[in-house]
Structure formats: C-alpha cells, structure tokens
Amino acid sequence: MIKILKMREKQMNLSVGVDIEQVARFRKKNKRLFQKIFSKKELKSMKSCNAQHLAGIFCAKEAVIKACNPMEKLQLRSIEIFSRKDGQPYAVIKSRLVKARNLRISISHSKDYAVAFAIVAIG
Ligand SMILES: CC(C)(COP(=O)(O)OP(=O)(O)OC[C@H]1O[C@@H](n2cnc3c(N)ncnc32)[C@H](O)[C@@H]1OP(=O)(O)O)[C@@H](O)C(=O)NCCC(=O)NCCS
Known part of the structure; x- marks a missing residue:
C-alpha cells in the first residue's frame, strides 16, 4: 500500500x-501585429520569416497559454519560442508559477495550416 502511495506521489499532473x-x-508582414506577437529576440533568431514558420510559432504560444491557464494567465509576449x-x-516563459523546464512543445505545419501542442508538468 505504501509503495502504491509513493508511486502516486511521484506521478506528475499534466x-x-x-x-x-x-x-x-502570416503571409502579409504586418509590422505592428508582429511586434505584438513576437519579441525582437525571437525575430532575430528565426532562421526564416516564412509564413508557415511564423504561424507555427504563434500556435506554440497559444498552446502554451492554454496549457498554463490552470496555473497562470500568460500573455503572448511573455512566451518566446526558439529552435x-x-x-x-522550445519555449522560454516569464512566469511566476510555471518553469520552462516543465514545458514541452511540438509544432507542425502544411501549406495552409499550422498546429502546435504544449504540455506542462505541474508539481
Ligand atoms: C523534424 C521532422 C520530424 C519535421 O517534420 P516535417 O513533417 O518535415 O515538418 P512539420 O511541418 O511536421 O514540422 C515542422 C516543425 O517541426 C519542428 N521541428 C523541426 N525539427 C525538429 C526536431 N528535431 N524535433 C522536434 N521538432 C522539430 C519545427 O518546429 C518545425 O517548424 P519550422 O521548420 O517552422 O521550425 C522531420 O524533418 C524529420 O526529421 N523526420 C525524421 C524522419 C525522416 O528523416 N524523414 C525523412 C526521410 S523519409
């Protein structure tokens, strides 16, 4: 019984x-919109500014916001996505409660759509 309880304690909530x-x-390069979404550091680090890549990064930020929502309400600019x-x-986040080391993201894109998942381990 104690063994099972210890195993449960070790289980992480996701x-x-x-x-x-x-x-x-993301095809039209709207500077004002991009400044709202991406940090200077992100834009500088991007291997390309093609629309698929930008859409994928945007999706990753939104996915991180959703995954972190139970703990903290994050803003787009408090999340940076790098490769x-x-x-x-991978994501770098400014958060009081969620550590970037507990966060994983995955991005995929086709010609028309980009999609991203984020998983956060809590506790
Ligand atoms: C990395 C890989 C999985 C990307 O898959 P894909 O179908 O080409 O592209 P997707 O649209 O699904 O995903 C692209 C995104 O995957 C992410 N990605 C790239 N390399 C990655 C890696 N090593 N690990 C995890 N994610 C990766 C990036 O976010 C990328 O977006 P970006 O190019 O805008 O930065 C693929 O290139 C790969 O290496 N597959 C291994 C199998 C293989 O070698 N197949 C080719 C011969 S059959």
Whole structure:
C-alpha cells in the first residue's frame, strides 16, 4: 500500500494546450501585429520569416497559454519560442508559477495550416 502511495506521489499532473491557425494570416508582414506577437529576440533568431514558420510559432504560444491557464494567465509576449540546432522548438516563459523546464512543445505545419501542442508538468 505504501509503495502504491509513493508511486502516486511521484506521478506528475499534466496540463495540455493545442492551437491551429491559418498560415495565410502570416503571409502579409504586418509590422505592428508582429511586434505584438513576437519579441525582437525571437525575430532575430528565426532562421526564416516564412509564413508557415511564423504561424507555427504563434500556435506554440497559444498552446502554451492554454496549457498554463490552470496555473497562470500568460500573455503572448511573455512566451518566446526558439529552435535548437536540430530544429526542435522550445519555449522560454516569464512566469511566476510555471518553469520552462516543465514545458514541452511540438509544432507542425502544411501549406495552409499550422498546429502546435504544449504540455506542462505541474508539481
Ligand atoms: C523534424 C521532422 C520530424 C519535421 O517534420 P516535417 O513533417 O518535415 O515538418 P512539420 O511541418 O511536421 O514540422 C515542422 C516543425 O517541426 C519542428 N521541428 C523541426 N525539427 C525538429 C526536431 N528535431 N524535433 C522536434 N521538432 C522539430 C519545427 O518546429 C518545425 O517548424 P519550422 O521548420 O517552422 O521550425 C522531420 O524533418 C524529420 O526529421 N523526420 C525524421 C524522419 C525522416 O528523416 N524523414 C525523412 C526521410 S523519409
């Protein structure tokens, strides 16, 4: 019995978020809108500013907001999405309650749509 309780204690609670967007929304380079969504650091680090990539990053931010919602209400600009050398995306967040190390994201896109998932481990 004690063993089962200890195993349960070790289990993490997960919260998930998902978002889907039309790539077309990101074809026109609307500077004011982009400044609202992306940080300077993000724009500088992007390997390309193509609409699919931008839509994927936007989706990832929205997915993180949804996944973190039970703990904290985050804003788009408090989440930054970057890519590792191998292309894998990761999130950096300004949050009191959610640590970036407990967050995982995944992005996919086609010609017309981008989609992203986020998972946060709580506790
Ligand atoms: C990384 C990989 C999974 C991306 O899949 P894809 O179908 O080409 O592209 P998707 O639209 O689904 O996903 C693209 C996004 O995946 C993410 N991504 C890229 N590399 C990644 C990696 N190593 N790990 C996790 N996510 C990755 C990025 O966010 C990327 O978006 P971006 O290009 O705008 O930055 C794929 O290129 C790959 O390496 N597959 C392994 C199998 C393989 O080698 N297949 C080819 C021969 S059959």
